[in-house]
Amino acid sequence: MTDQILTELADAVVAMDATRASRAAGRALESGIAPVVAILDGLSKGMERVSELYEAEEYFIPEILLSADAMNAGVDVLRPHLPKESTRDKRKVVIGVVKGDTHDIGKNLVRIMLENGGFEVHDLGRDVAHSRFVEVARQVGADLVCLSTLMTTTMDGMRVVIDELRRAGVAARVMVGGGPISPGFASRIGADGYGRNATEAVRVARSLLGSGPVVARGATQA
Amino acid sequence: MLHARPGEGRSVSGSLSEKERLLLTLSGRKVDRAPVICPGGMMTMASREVMRETGHRWPEAHRDPHRMAALSLAMRAATGLENLGSPFCMTVEAEAWGGEVEDGDEVTPPSVLAYPLESVREWPKLRALDPRRDGRLPAVLECTRLLRAEERETPIVANLVGPTSLATSLLDATTFYRELRAEPDAVRSLLGFLAENEIRYGEALCGAGADLIVIADPSATGEILGPKNFRHLAAPTLGAMVQAMHRRGVPTIVHICGDVRPIYSALADLDADALSIDSIVSVREMQRALPSARIMGNVSTLLLEEGPVERVSEVARRTVEAGVAILAPACGVGAKTPVAHLRAMAGAVRPAA
Structure with a gap:
């Protein structure tokens, strides 16, 4: 289940779909996935794939911008649940x-x-x-x-x-x-x-x- | 190329004026040597050295047609570049549509500070441009008339901003690039509207005495848009501008910044009389990929600014050997560029004075 949700988070970013990303982030919270894990092993993994697609000249600037929007939509859902000190260092x-x-x-x-x-x-x-x-x-x-x-x-x-x-x-x-x-x-x-x-x-x-x-x-x- | 004209490929002998050489080159005729130009507009042609010598300086020269013309004439005389061109920036059209422009200083070109649009969907808010009334368009028209009155044998370039780049001067670029995907229909309408107005402005400039059009569309680079967006969104309107100018018998050059390799075939389909390229593109490679294209370029503007002068001469000479039809800077020339460096570039094709 966890793997499925993490994959969905990454896929939503690659698909440039902000609605999908925030929905997946909500499901991650419901099923008890740590927000940090959802970001690092979910959304960020998607963004890494976006970088690869950019370097392979399959994605260009419009795609990067929209993928980042999707990532941010997911992060917005997760952020209130992040432990406070994780931004300190x-x-x-x-x-x-x-x-x-x-x-x-x-x-x-x-x-x-x-x-x-x-x-x-x-x-x-x-x-x-x-x-x-x-x-x-x-x-x-x-x-x-x-x-x-x-x-x-x-x-x-x-x-x-x-x-x-x-x-x-x-x-x-x-x-x-x-x-x-x-x-x-x-x-x-x-x-x-x-x-x-x-x-x-x-x-x-x-x-x-x-x-x-x-x-x-x-x-x-x- | 679709617009093969009678006489294409035939060589022309006898002594040619700068204007004849450039226009013959653009029509595909073989001439004695490549012309060397710096169009103006985005590929601005102004040097602080000349401004100080003549007293025709930025920022005043951006608004006063007499200073604009005087600076262009003085640049040509000082450098040996074989054209006249105005304005010295790419903010004229954006300002005419209500963009707020900061004039810059002696070495900083004008830039757009505030955009009239927040989204491509707002494009119907833009009204049709009147080249005789709006913003600095009348100043550029007047400058063109003054240049024509002064010079018959030197080609005068009318500079237009391509639709995609103009769009990113009318709304935030980040928003525009997002909306390429999110709002393709509104993007298409906006670009079409901009192209129509640019065509009318271009016609007015030709009426005022310009001999050819250079459309600079730096933001339409394949690196940013990707080949699909370039072909489906940027290229059709750019191509429409080229065709409209061709119908009026006006030769047209298109400049695109950055790495254009991903968009070679779409570029060829624009049917421009020459394609102007950035220094990152290899002239030889592009020539192999597009054998029928006439290439203009592509001496690095960084090299032109920093020198040394010997290296400028060498690179310019090698650029000609690589096969450019027209020798030119690869992008906008910085105003701190020494005149000696521009003269060295021109010297690669011009007989020693």
Whole structure:
């Protein structure tokens, strides 16, 4: 029974069906499955399959967004039943699109994938002033700061943010990404990591917070 | 290609003006060498260096047709790029439909801050655009007239935003991408309506003196939409724009950002006179996949901004060798890009002055 419900949770996410996901989450609670288990072994498993489908070029951005909506619908049902302390030791991430750029689709995807990957994410939105990243990173005690931009014209702002973070003595690691960003550019401006896309960003975030600087595999842009 | 024209493939000799070379290239004729252009619009053509030299600066040049035209002329003169083009951003249409635009600064292009729509279902709220009245459309028309009065031999590019990208400037992109699946009929209606209006705006620009159309649809990339959505939702309206311009005898180039490999065949069916591609796409590979396509591109704008100049020359030269019909930047050129780098790109095809 438990296995069946967990499979249904995962399938609902893959099927992008929010109604199915919240119904399955309700059944999980009724049959005594721990909410944490329903999330990790049910909904998150579905999201992992969505990532695989994305990398296999079967799912694209619309599918990821709707799958994440389904996952969130399930989490909303489960959240009130989660033990309170389980959010305490989450790694904290501050994310935003740098000043001058209002393209936030990539950033939103990374946020969704990080949240679903178990990070506590503070989203500053788009067109974010350089100093704001420093301020919030310090305030929340961020482990990781993620900077995104889609435009060549605002890339240089990432360098400014990283410099300001270092100058302010913020110890957080920094990950960058977005259309024009390459691994080479990332390392030139002093970023600790680079993610080519949203699913890769989660992998890079995990390895960054575990060990030293990484550049993601599969980074192909010159 | 469906629009094979008389004379296609025949070579043309004698000395050509920049305009003749580009238009002949787009009609499939063999010419002495590839033209080099930077269309404007999303693939913006402006450099801070030239703004400072001439005093025609961003953000004023986004709204004042005289400064817009003067900056375009000065860019052409400084860089050797073989076209004129306006505007310097892709927010003109969105603003004309009520989007709230922030003008940016000397190096930051304008961007849309607040959208007029909350869902694709609200599309009937948009009224038909009047190019002579709405937002900055009259300024771009006037700029085009001024450029035409100034230059007969240099091609003038009219820049249009493709329907999908325009939609993501009229409502939140995340909402739009969700609704691609949830509301396909409303998406189709919205995109069709946008295309119709873009066609009328494009006609007005040609009436003002533009020689060709570049439709930039960066958000329609296959990487984001996937091949099915591209073929069924984005491509039909993009194709309708191309056909409408062809019926009026106006050559049309389509630019798509990102990795277009998953949408090669749908791209070919657009019947554009050239396809402009991003730096991530291999020109040789695309040429093999679509032998009849004329490719425009694809010098990395990151390289153009950062240099060094020798590397720009080398990459531009190799891009021509790889077989582009038109040499161009792969995307929008950053305003901090040194003029020397743009000149080095142009130098890959232009005889030394």
